[in-house]
Amino acid sequence: MTRPAPAEDINEDDLEVRAPKKGAAGVKAVTVALDRGLAQAGVARTVRSMLRVNQHNGFDCPGCAWPESITGKRSRAEFCENGAKAIAEENTTRTVTPEFWAAHSIAELETRTDHWLGNQGRITEPVVIRPGDTHYSPISWADAFDLAAGHIRATTPDRCVFYTSGRTANETAFMFQLFARSVGTNNLPDCSNMCHESSGSAMNPTIGIGKGTVSLEDIHDAELVFVVGQNPGTNHPRMLSALKDCKNNGGKVVGVNPLPEAGLMNFKDPQSLTGVVGHGTTIADEYLQIKVGGDLALFQALGHLLLEAEKENPGTVVDHAFIQAQTEGFEAYVTARSTVDWAETKKATGLGRDEITRIAGMMAASKATIICWALGLTQQPHSVDTLREIINLLLLQGNFGKRGAGACPVRGHSNVQGDRTMGIWEKPKEALLAALDQEFGISTPREHGYDSTEALQAFEQDQVDVFVAMGGNFAAANSDTGPLEAGMKRAGLTVHISTKPNRSHAVHGRTSLILPTLGRTDTDDKHPGGRQFLSVEDSMSVVHSTQGRLQPVSGHLLSEPVIIARLAQATLGDDHAVNWRAMAEDYDVIRDHISRVIPGFEDFNARIRNKNGFVLPNPPRDTRTFATATGKAGFTVSPLEYLAPPAGHLILQTIRSHDQYNTTIYGLDDRYRGISEGRRVILVHEDDLQDLGFKDRDLVDVISTFRGADGHSSERRADKFRLVAYPTAKGCAAAYFPEANALVHRELVARESNTPGFKAMTIRFVPHAA
Numbered sequence: 001m002t003r004p005a006p007a008e009d010i011n012e013d014d015l016e017v018r019a020p021k022k023g024a025a026g027v028k029a030v031t032v033a034l035d036r037g038l039a040q041a042g043v044a045r046t047v048r049s050m051l052r053v054n055q056h057n058g059f060d061c062p063g064c065a066w067p068e069s070i071t072g073k074r075s076r077a078e079f080c081e082n083g084a085k086a087i088a089e090e091n092t093t094r095t096v097t098p099e100f101w102a103a104h105s106i107a108e109l110e111t112r113t114d115h116w117l118g119n120q121g122r123i124t125e126p127v128v129i130r131p132g133d134t135h136y137s138p139i140s141w142a143d144a145f146d147l148a149a150g151h152i153r154a155t156t157p158d159r160c161v162f163y164t165s166g167r168t169a170n171e172t173a174f175m176f177q178l179f180a181r182s183v184g185t186n187n188l189p190d191c192s193n194m195c196h197e198s199s200g201s202a203m204n205p206t207i208g209i210g211k212g213t214v215s216l217e218d219i220h221d222a223e224l225v226f227v228v229g230q231n232p233g234t235n236h237p238r239m240l241s242a243l244k245d246c247k248n249n250g251g252k253v254v255g256v257n258p259l260p261e262a263g264l265m266n267f268k269d270p271q272s273l274t275g276v277v278g279h280g281t282t283i284a285d286e287y288l289q290i291k292v293g294g295d296l297a298l299f300q301a302l303g304h305l306l307l308e309a310e311k312e313n314p315g316t317v318v319d320h321a322f323i324q325a326q327t328e329g330f331e332a333y334v335t336a337r338s339t340v341d342w343a344e345t346k347k348a349t350g351l352g353r354d355e356i357t358r359i360a361g362m363m364a365a366s367k368a369t370i371i372c373w374a375l376g377l378t379q380q381p382h383s384v385d386t387l388r389e390i391i392n393l394l395l396l397q398g399n400f401g402k403r404g405a406g407a408c409p410v411r412g413h414s415n416v417q418g419d420r421t422m423g424i425w426e427k428p429k430e431a432l433l434a435a436l437d438q439e440f441g442i443s444t445p446r447e448h449g450y451d452s453t454e455a456l457q458a459f460e461q462d463q464v465d466v467f468v469a470m471g472g473n474f475a476a477a478n479s480d481t482g483p484l485e486a487g488m489k490r491a492g493l494t495v496h497i498s499t500k501p502n503r504s505h506a507v508h509g510r511t512s513l514i515l516p517t518l519g520r521t522d523t524d525d526k527h528p529g530g531r532q533f534l535s536v537e538d539s540m541s542v543v544h545s546t547q548g549r550l551q552p553v554s555g556h557l558l559s560e561p562v563i564i565a566r567l568a569q570a571t572l573g574d575d576h577a578v579n580w581r582a583m584a585e586d587y588d589v590i591r592d593h594i595s596r597v598i599p600g601f602e603d604f605n606a607r608i609r610n611k612n613g614f615v616l617p618n619p620p621r622d623t624r625t626f627a628t629a630t631g632k633a634g635f636t637v638s639p640l641e642y643l644a645p646p647a648g649h650l651i652l653q654t655i656r657s658h659d660q661y662n663t664t665i666y667g668l669d670d671r672y673r674g675i676s677e678g679r680r681v682i683l684v685h686e687d688d689l690q691d692l693g694f695k696d697r698d699l700v701d702v703i704s705t706f707r708g709a710d711g712h713s714s715e716r717r718a719d720k721f722r723l724v725a726y727p728t729a730k731g732c733a734a735a736y737f738p739e740a741n742a743l744v745h746r747e748l749v750a751r752e753s754n755t756p757g758f759k760a761m762t763i764r765f766v767p768h769a770a
């Protein structure tokens with residue numbers, strides 16, 4: 001399957017490449033952020049919104065799920081450059097009106113880049129495409145709901161799919177899953193399936209919870225913090241402030257990454273005066289330039305070395321009392337880690353024994369270690385094994401339920417964790433379904449539904465009649481773009497509840513609705529009970545309220561809860577057991593239901609009104625207990641596995657630039673990496689370029705090969721990428737998401753979690769034939 005380059009609004013010939021940034025990340029941040037805000041929204045809106053980010057009675061930054069302090073004093077400006085860009089993108093005054101849709105046919109929109117589409121502005125009115133139409137045209141809200149309801153009622157529940165993107169707030173997510181289950185399906189794929197699903201798959205069975213076990217204060221207090229497979233300078237900039245605090249308290253930071261990411265190496269805090277005028281803080285005390293997919297080998301070697309260190313100095317490294325009382329599987333782990341093959345470890349990681357031994361020494365000396373990770377560890381075939389190996393290391397030294405210690409999967413979308421807590425999950429637990437049945441007097445389906453990869457396959461096999469997306473950009477975010485888009489176009493109906501135009505709107509079903517909605521920053525006050533607020537859960541299990549204050553760009557927008565309620569009423573009838581209208585009129589009603597269905601949300605309406613919200617129970621963190629089947633935390637043993645490209649090939653990982661939010665491309669400046677004015681690039685080590693017979697800036701077509709379990713092999717191809725010599729780990733290339741998604745075969749997934757192998761493609765280049 002070949003995918004040609006789109007007709008560009010971006011002229012890739014303008015590509016500029018400078019050396020990746022060696023100086024500090026952070027200083028330029030505030031000025032860049034303000035420029036973007038002013039360009040999109042003007043002075044008054046920009047200032048008003050910036051002062052409200054992450055403040056009490058303000059709105060939660062839609063940028064990422066990194067927590068705000070709940071104990072310390074909050075800075076007046078609790079946001080970062082990229083959070084500010086996310087806000088500017090949302091509160092833009094540019095609008096996409098019916099005239100826009102009349103002027104641009106679908107045939108044209110399909111040739112546009114995500115950058116162009118997102119830059120058109122906020123959608124102002126509901127629009128529709130019926131079979132045979134060439135353009136979207138306006139439709140009333142009432143007709144839109146009736147049209148969608150007709151399609152849902154005309155098919156069977158198993159042929160309906162309800163997708164959720166992680167910006168969706170708790171109350172909205174709760175209503176959305178309730179709607180899907182009232183229709184009769186657990187087909188609830190979400191962006192988490194493509195993101196941190198591997199983290200949950202590794203953590204739930206081993207420590208009894210699928211979430212991080214640290215608080216923000218733990219980061220400050222840690223003696224040692226690992227930042228693995230993560231680019232915080234771009235994707236979680238406020239995390240750098242926390243790491244800096246940790247260092248000021250004497251802690252050490254180890255970065256593990258194939259790319260020398262600028263924020264990880266050096267950082268100036270734009271919010272602190274010393275940071276701005278000083279020389280910046282070197283964040284990573286040690287940096288391991290690991291090969292893509294080599295982390296399992298690294299963590300196994302570290303486990304071996306820690307056990308050896310304990311043998312040398314008994315009672316100083318391994319927490320035997322904890323292991324004895326609280327864990328199982330230790331003996332098997334000790335046996336498995338009794339030896340290590342250093343030659344194999346070098347092949348897997350690219351790292352030498354001395355480097356790894358130095359890091360093991362730091363771990364052995366630390367009484368409080370935190371391991372943070374993000375997508376560099378979750379999107380490979382052996383990801384779940386790799387993450388279980390992290391849990392092994394933390395268990396070995398008793399790094400749970402103590403200050404400054406624990407596991408820290410750093411989440412992406414600002415409420416992706418909360419959505420799962422609210423029941424957005426294709427594999428719901430019986431306890432949730434039983435609680436829903438009891439609360440509402442309905443019978444929810446027990447059969448598990450599609451995750452995002454299975455939904456892609458269902459599209460491909462023509463098994464989807466109705467697809468409803470609560471936000472997001474499913475077509476561009478998922479793998480195997482070619483077959484996915486073709487399948488989506490054959491579906492009966494696609495419904496996109498969106499703020500801005502994106503690719504999924506252009507590769508729509510035979511009938512398609514775009515339902516424009518309020519965003520985080522918009523005021524939501526058209527209710528009998530007056531202005532409403534919503535809530536979110538951050539990466540460290542803190543639940544707090546979020547409330548927009550800006551005047552929406554259009555009077556036609558409905559809030560997400562109202563859209564779900566009206567769609568549900570149209571579909572299920574006014575006599576349905578669930579009182580949808582009451583929930584839409586007063587979000588306290590939704591929260592009352594949540595308080596009786598979701599554990600940890602007792603007395604939700606009172607506690608959400610606390611200044612800093614409340615913290616959900618977290619057994620490993622709170623009481624050093626593990627809610628697994630046996631009540632013990634489990635060591636696990638995995639065979640060594642890594643990604644070894646055949647001769648003439650490289651391993652490709654996909655990354656975000658500094659100027660995008662997932663599929664929303666803000667601009668063309670990947671500042672810290674020194675790449676600007678272009679996105680169809682592949683970063684390759686200079687030696688690899690030479691070995692493969694190419695030069696810096698050559699234009700190539702990229703071919704990925706996938707070998708299935710049954711031995712069959714298939715190829716994907718994406719045309720016209722520019723090679724850029726870059727100091728990545730050897731044997732490993734990097735390209736931007738979503739441009740490279742066409743190269744990800746849908747069967748290339750992480751085992752157990754089914755997360756696409758976005759950081760595990762085997763690729764080769766051929767010269768681009770113009």
Ligand SMILES: Nc1nc2c(c(=O)[nH]1)N[C@H]1C(S)=C(S)[C@@H](COP(=O)(O)OP(=O)(O)OC[C@H]3O[C@@H](n4cnc5c(=O)[nH]c(N)nc54)[C@H](O)[C@@H]3O)O[C@H]1N2
Nearest residue numbers: 082229230231235292293374375376412413655656661662
């Ligand atoms: N500004 C901004 N903020 C965001 C987002 C955004 O797009 N823009 N997206 C949000 C979302 S949804 C998410 S999930 C997070 C994503 O946050 P990140 O996980 O930081 O995002 P990626 O750009 O995928 O970066 C992955 C990092 O892992 C490294 N890596 C790749 N393969 C490996 C490997 O095998 N081993 C190791 N050790 N490292 C590896 C890459 O070099 C890169 O530095 O960010 C969130 N925040």
Ligand SMILES: Nc1nc2c(c(=O)[nH]1)N[C@H]1C(S)=C(S)[C@@H](COP(=O)(O)OP(=O)(O)OC[C@H]3O[C@@H](n4cnc5c(=O)[nH]c(N)nc54)[C@H](O)[C@@H]3O)O[C@H]1N2
Nearest residue numbers: 165195471472473477497498499500502654662663737758
């Ligand atoms: N190759 C590759 N692919 C990846 C990844 C990768 O690392 N590499 N990462 C994966 C990850 S971690 C994730 S999380 C997914 C992201 O997948 P998604 O969550 O599906 O994608 P986004 O790009 O975040 O969605 C952007 C769209 O959301 C809509 N939107 C924005 N704000 C709101 C709102 O408040 N309400 C509503 N209703 N709509 C809104 C806008 O219309 C916008 O166009 O992508 C995955 N895809």
Ligand SMILES: [Mo]
Nearest residue numbers: 191195412413
């Ligand atoms: Mo994500």
